[in-house]
Structure formats: structure tokens, C-alpha cells
Amino acid sequence: MASSFLCLLFISLSTADGFMTYRLSRCDFNSTELKDIQFTDSYYYNMIEIIRFDSNVGKFVGFTDFGVKTAETWNNIPARLASMRAQKGTYCKSNIDVRYHKLTSKSARPTVKLHSTTPLSSHHPAMLVCSVFDFFPSKIKVSWHRDGQEVTSDVTSTEEMEDGDWYYQTHCYLEYTPRSGEKISCKVEHASLEKPLITDWDPSSDSSMPESERNKLAIGASGLILGLILSLAGFIYYRRKARGRILVPTN
Template sequence: MASSFLSFSLLFITVYTADGFLEATVLRCEFNSTELKDIRYIQSLYFNKVEYARFDSSLGKYVGYTESGMRWADYWNNDAAQLARVNADRAAYCQYTTGIFYQRILSKSVEPYVWLHSEGSSTGNHPSMLVCSVYDFFPKQIRVTWLRDGQEVTSDVTSTDEMADSDWYYQIHSHLEYTPRSGEKISCMVEHASLQEPLVTDWDPSLPESERNKIAIGASGLILGLILSLAGFIYYKRKSQGRILVPSN
């Protein structure tokens, strides 16, 4: 986690008049550890959705963005007690809350789920594309590599960035373009904080994915046909049993 900053915010809103003049304060903490020196505290002040002033702990003072905001910033920057209070908020609010985040969330890890599949033909001498999709892992940092007969593949490989799923989990997709060779073994290797050892998933080219899909569709159609035939036979039998024979003259 030390390589990138995380952040959380708290919003305070006060409505001053019935006509909707709105004063809002947004407190934001950006951090990459629980050490106070690694925590940046930002207090943004808004009026009617316009930020007019901001305190930034990296500057140690207020900055104004509007005419009135600059007057307020100058006033607060000359108030030693106000600066002492807002600087103390970095430890009282940010450092305390950051410790909770690390203890209850950021120190946890969730193992990834790996799906190895192909795109395009995997037979003959034509290039094919293998996709190693890794889902539902936390934290974000992960390493996905391709192995050919146990050796790392460095060419013809493309990968997406880690993508957030909006639920604290992430996903990533790595693509390998290759020409199938008889007897070779291709694997996708995933290294993550949740794993005690790398997770290696081997590609099974015995039956192309397109063919497996065709078989699945054909089997589904056959089962549906048998069900319809059985239903028709039962209906016919019941109709036959319900007929009344009328003797002819």
C-alpha cells in the first residue's frame, strides 16, 4: 500500500436560510501509512457549491479561491489558535481513522478467482489468444504472468490495469497471443498478498472453447427435444383414453 495514496472524506453541510444558501465543509485525508508524516489533511470550505477557501496540511496554511475566500484565508492564517486547531485535526481525525482502516480493512486480503479461457481458434498453425481473467481480489497489488513449459513469457503479452469493482474488490485481465505447438504446456501464474504461494492455472487445449460451447448447446437442444416429445406422448395417451366409441348401424 505504500506505493500509492488512499483517501477518505467526511462532509459537513449547514443550510443558513430557507432559500437554500448552503455552507459545506469537506474534510479529506490522503495517506499511505499510519505515520502522521505520511498523512495529508485537506479542509475544503464551500458556499453554494463553490470552494472559496481550503486548508492544506502540506502547505500549513489556508488558501483562498474567491475574493471573500482570500480575506478569510488571510484572517485565519493570522490566527495562531485557529492554525493550531486545524493542524491538530490531522492527528485527531486522520491518524485515528487511518489506524482503523488499516486494522479492519487494509490489512485484510481476499484470494483471487482465476478463469483461463481462449478467444479464437486454438488448433492448427494460426495465432490464438488466451485470456487469464482474475476476479474478486484485495488488495489491489497483483502480478499476473504467463508460463510456457515453466518459463516466463515476456513477448506477445498485454494486460489491463487493475480495475475496481466498486465493492473493494478488483479484477485484471491478461492476454497472450500464441501459436499452438504439440506437447507444450501454457499456464497463467498469479501472485498476490492473499496467497501463500503463486496460484498456477494450466491451459487445457484438449477441446477448444468454441467446440465445448457447441456441445453444450447441442446437449441442451437434445434434452429440450426429449422433454417436448415426452410431453406430446403423454398428451396423446390421455386424449386416446378419453375418447368415447360410438357403435355404427
Template sequence: MASPFLSFSLLFISVYAADGFREYMVTSCLFSSTKLEDIEFIDSYYYNKMELITFNSTVGKYVGYTEFGVKDAERWNSGPDLDQEKAERERYCLHNVGIFYQAALTKSVKPYVVMSSTTPPAGKRPAMLVCSVFDFYPKQIRVSWRRDGQEVTSDVTSTDELADGDWYYQIHSHLEYAPRSGEKISCVVEHASLKEPLVTDWDPSMPESERNKIAIGASGLILGLILSLAGFIYYRRKARGRILVPTN
């Protein structure tokens, strides 16, 4: 479930001329573990979004992509700059990757699941179940469906992991199906934060929309009874306080 490569980058921007022309450098560390041999160091130089020259620790030298970059690559590969760049993988990446692992990648947040049903337009399957998984971290996750204990491999579509913008993610999986009496349908979530898969069973006894309508109606009925009772008590108290005056 883990991604084969993760990365972090630093962006340095320096303005050397007027009219918005910029030369900048992007330094990246790609890694699949905290071991030095699993880390790749990349240093890229740009001018107005055009990549001029790049050093890659896997390649072991500078590579130029423009006429200007090729000339610089030849010069830098034959000087002390190359040895300095080769040392950056250990000096810069190894230290920061360790910090990044401890600060973020070793943390995880358990997801929660909401299941619902929709009715597709006429001419399609009679029903569709939606398994929505919210607020999980890290990004890697697996969502599957089971019918009577067997994994469903057809009529299933899922979104990509969607970033909420606050380090959390969400994903939505859809199952098209024809309901059968007595069957059991479940949404299964596997994630790094869970010791065992999170299984949520679908309750087909009543559609969610109908349950909401009943809940709203019941709330309204209870509120009406409370108001009626309060009015009756108020009326009785007022009636007791009246003084009857006899008339001829």
C-alpha cells in the first residue's frame, strides 16, 4: 500500500534582472526509506520555467538541457562542484529524510466511513451503494466491497484519494448492484492506521432519505406536543386565578 517514492523539495528564487526574469533552483530528495542507498538527490536549475541543468545522484553528474546548460554541465563536471554535489545526498537528504519520517510519515489517523445509496437514472441498474471514507492519513488506502463474505470485483468504481488541504484525505467507492433478499453487503477499508480492516455493513431496511424524513417528522410531532402541553398548563393556571362575581 505504500508509495514507492516520497519526496520533499526546497525552492530558492533569486531575481537577477528586471522585467520579471528569474533564475531559481529546486532541490529534491526522493526516498523509499531512511537508508542512504534508498535516497536520490536531485538539484535542478531553471530560468523562467525552462530547465537548464540538473544534477542527479543516480546519474552521478550534471546534465545540460539547453546550449547554455550543456556548457555549464561540462565545466561543472570537471571541477570541484561535482564532488560537492555528490556529497549532498548524505549531508542534506539523509538528515532531512530522518526528520520527515519522524514528523509526518510515522503518524497516521484512522478514517471513518459513511454509507449511502442512490437510485441511478432509468435504464441503468436499480441501485448504487456509495462508501465514503473521510479524514484519514497517510494517503495510501484500499477500499473494497464484499457480498456475503466474498470480495466483489465487478461493477465497482472509485475516486482517487482526494486531498482536503489539511493533511487529511477522502475517497468514495461506488457499487452498482441489484438487491437480493437476505444478502449482506459490506464496505471494507484497509489503512496503515488500522490494525485490522474496518468493515461496515450496509443496512437496507430503509433508505437514508426516508430515515431522515421520519426523524424530522418525529421531532416536529414532539415539539408540537410540548407546545400544546405548555399552552394547556398556562390556561389552567389562569383559570384558577380568576374571581367569580355573582350577578343578580
């Protein structure tokens, strides 16, 4: 995961005409090693970059006529060049060591939502989506399980996507053919969790299912429960009647 620490130092001078100059120092990194750190120091005039020092280049580079002349002058000052080349270690690394540790030592628990959607292909009549939001760091494992067994076919997943606020999201899809009485679950494993987070699929709570379908499902479930109650009542009645009978022997 690429990371960056930005330090902005604005030194602005304004005139009646609104001209402004400012300086931007930046450290880009993907680890705390010096070889993975890039330091840039840019000067802007009226929102146009005129000169930049880049640690990967090792010298100043100009982008305007004035910037080219200034870069040539500064590159001929050994003390100035030596000072800028040292910034990657003295300025960037010292700040990165602190911030990188704080970032990598923190974690955020994911939230999970399940819903149904239209299948991507015609191989199966149904598709489920396990959406995982607001987790950090980005490394995560999401899997589907049917009756306790992990499903490895007809499963696709997105990459871990940045939300822009240090958190991530990902989505895992399962195409399947429903079976009566089965249990389908989404299992999430992440550094912020002491144990895997397992969320069971409940068709009756699916907001993406049309209301008519939810009503049919509710009516069907109610009918099943009513049938079980009537069957149980009939069985109890039969047992009680059987106890009150007197059996008469026959020749």
C-alpha cells in the first residue's frame, strides 16, 4: 500500500494585483527505508511551478525561464545541494518513522452488509453480494460458506478500494442456485478482529428484494409455522384420546 506524508510550508507574498508565491515540501514513501522515500521541494509563483528539487534526480530543475536560471545557480552552490540531498533522511525519515508506526499500529473493524442482486451470468438464477466497509488496514479475506463449507467456485471479488479517508471497502459476489433449508454465510477475516466475523444471509431482511417477493416469503413462512402448530396440536389431541380408550378383548 503506497503511503505519503505531506508537509506544506506556505510563504506567501501578495501585492495589489494578487500575485502569490509559495513553497511545497513533500515526502512520498511506501516503507520507512530510505530507498523507498522520495523528497520533493517545489516553488510556485501564481499557481505555476517554477522550480523543483527532487531527491530521485539529486538536483534542482526549472520549469520556466526564471526557474531554469535559478536552478542553474542553486545547483552550483555545493552547500545548498548537500543540504537538500540530506532532507530525505533528516526531514522525511524522522517524520515518517513516527507517522508510519502510528498508521500501521491502528486498525478499524469492518462492517458487513449482505444483499441480493441480478446474476452476472445465466449459469445460476441468484446472486448474493457481501459488502465490507470501513476497515483498516487494507489486507482482508472475504469468503462465502454454504452449510459450513467454503465455496470456491462461482465466487468473484473486487480489489480493496480506498475510500479516501484511510478506510477501505471490498465486495464479494456469489452466484448460486438456492437449495431448500440451506445456510449461506459471509466470513470476514481481518487484523482488527479477534475471530472471524460471520454474517448469515437472511432473505427476509433483504431490502433489495421486491416487496411482493418479501410478502410471498413471509406468507410462506407463516403457513409453514401454522402447519407445524396444527400438526402438533393434532398429535397431542390424538395422544390424549388414546389414553382415554378402554381396549376390550375379542375372541
